[in-house]
Amino acid sequence: MIDLLLVLISYLLGSIPSGFWFGKLFKHRDVRDVGTKSTGAVNTFVFVGMLPGVLTLAVDMIKGALSVHLAHTFSHLPWLPMASLCACILGHNYSIFMRFRGGKGLASLVGATLYIWYPGIFIIAFLIIMAGILMKDFNVATGLGIFFMPPVLFLFDQQWYYLVFGTMIATLIMIKYRSAITGWFAKRHHPESQEE
Numbered sequence: 001m002i003d004l005l006l007v008l009i010s011y012l013l014g015s016i017p018s019g020f021w022f023g024k025l026f027k028h029r030d031v032r033d034v035g036t037k038s039t040g041a042v043n044t045f046v047f048v049g050m051l052p053g054v055l056t057l058a059v060d061m062i063k064g065a066l067s068v069h070l071a072h073t074f075s076h077l078p079w080l081p082m083a084s085l086c087a088c089i090l091g092h093n094y095s096i097f098m099r100f101r102g103g104k105g106l107a108s109l110v111g112a113t114l115y116i117w118y119p120g121i122f123i124i125a126f127l128i129i130m131a132g133i134l135m136k137d138f139n140v141a142t143g144l145g146i147f148f149m150p151p152v153l154f155l156f157d158q159q160w161y162y163l164v165f166g167t168m169i170a171t172l173i174m175i176k177y178r179s180a181i182t183g184w185f186a187k188r189h190h191p192e193s194q195e196e
Contacts (some may be wrong), residue, residue, distance in 0.1 A: 003075050010067035010084035014091025014108060017098050018059035019044040022052035031099060038176075039095070040103025060103070061111030064088055068112045079161035085112045088166045089172050104176040108140070109149070109169065117156040124148050140184040143177025146170045 052118025
């Protein structure tokens with residue numbers, strides 16, 4: 001019962017719409033109506049301001065780290081921290097408080113990865129940057145490169161749940177990048193469209 005409760009708490013933690021709250025607090029602006037319409041840190045930073053963006057980033061990172069910490073502390077199931085992180089990312093991307101709208105989940109993933117194995121975030125970032133250089137599109141590289149995360153965490157500790165839940169988390173994040181990814185592939189298959 002406690003394990004199910006921890007997963008539910010993680011979803012609710014993830015659902016906290018920090019970007020929306022800081023947007024309203026600092027500029028009386030709904031971040032869902034500007035830019036990418038995401039409640040995440042980047043959209044908040046660009047369209048609300050540096051301070052609310054940084055605060056959103058910090059809160060979203062804490063949400064991810066805290067979801068893993070609570071599961072690690074109060075459950076004996078070795079896979080529950082990753083399951084809780086998956087629930088947190090789900091809540092962040094599809095917040096129950098925002099009619100199932102939200103951000104992309106990256107900041108929460110970064111916070112959790114720093115908690116689980118901090119060198120992993122630098123390895124993943126390096127791989128995504130390399131992919132971005134090759135693809136000449138860092139936004140698309142992030143959406144696809146997030147799938148580096150499961151095998152990197154698996155290198156840290158060869159446990160099945162890093163691959164299984166890691167792939168689920170990466171998929172949740174990649175879905176938020178799907179329009180950029182499909183657009184990139186469309187341009188690759190139809191380069192003439194870029195010239196029009």
